[in-house]
Amino acid sequence: MTTNPYDDIAEWYDDRVRSAWGHPGDESDLLAMLTGLTGDVDGLDICDLGCGQGIVSRRFARMGARVVGVDISSRLLAIAAREESANPLGVEYVNDDAQSLSRLSGGSFDGVVCTWSMADIEDLDSCYRSVERILRPGGWFVFLITHPCFQGPGSRWVGAERVVVDYFAEGFWRSENPDGVRGKVGAHHRTLSTYLNGLVEAGLSLERLVEPCGIAPINASLPDTSKVPVFLAVRSRKT
Ligand SMILES: C[S@@+](CC[C@H](N)C(=O)[O-])C[C@H]1O[C@@H](n2cnc3c(N)ncnc32)[C@H](O)[C@@H]1O
DSSP, rough: OOOOGGGGGGGHHHHHHHHOOSSSTOHHHHHHHHHHHOOOOOOOEEETTTTTHHHHHHHHHHHEEEEEEEEOOOOHHHHHHHHHHHHHHOOEEOOOOOTTTTTTTOOOEEEEEESSSSGGOOOHHHHHHHHHHHHEEEEEEEEEOOTTTTTTTTTTTTTTTTEETTTTOOOOOOOTTTSSSSHOOOOOEEHHHHHHHHHHHEEEEEEEEEEOOOOTTTTTTTSOOTSSOOOOEEEEEOO
């Protein structure tokens, strides 16, 4: 079984998700924005890519979707499975690599959702091709990332201002904040054009972008997210 750095921080990450996004059933702005992009998922087959401890998988399952959560961290998957045992929603969890999705059949999902995990995946093009393969024709791919124009190597808040240092420096970097996810596990930075052109090259047409303004509650500790977008959400579709 493949491991990744999240195995070392699984309990910490689980605590962080639960405190930031609230208890199951909580209506956070971010999840509402996500479902605004996916639309009604009742009765759909959904893959939650890089599902972590399963917060989004559970959310979609409660909305009537048949959900398969995929992740490469066996410890986060164990937390997700424990939650599924305690409160069954019918979510299936699979240990697989988003760059290949070799355990998932082609054309088997109406939608793929991915929250915060794209920056953890080294080979973006392989990931996009795998997503395209498992989608049915007309299926959507929605992902949510920290905004690549404002979050990258050296970027930081200075008072209420966001400073961007090295936007074009694509590759692995680690935030200087030891208490944040990106300080602990690092991230693969890409430009906005790399993210969007890669989708199109994989056969996924771009449909909608959302840059939330002043979103709560996850940003409560940040200076002013009504001036600079911290997140970017993207909807694309298999043509
Ligand atoms: C920031 S967490 C996001 C987890 C979850 N989606 C959430 O919203 O809380 C990133 C996740 O991506 C997973 N991951 C990293 N690389 C992966 C890969 N190549 N294939 C599948 N999952 C991967 C990590 O194990 C981790 O659970």
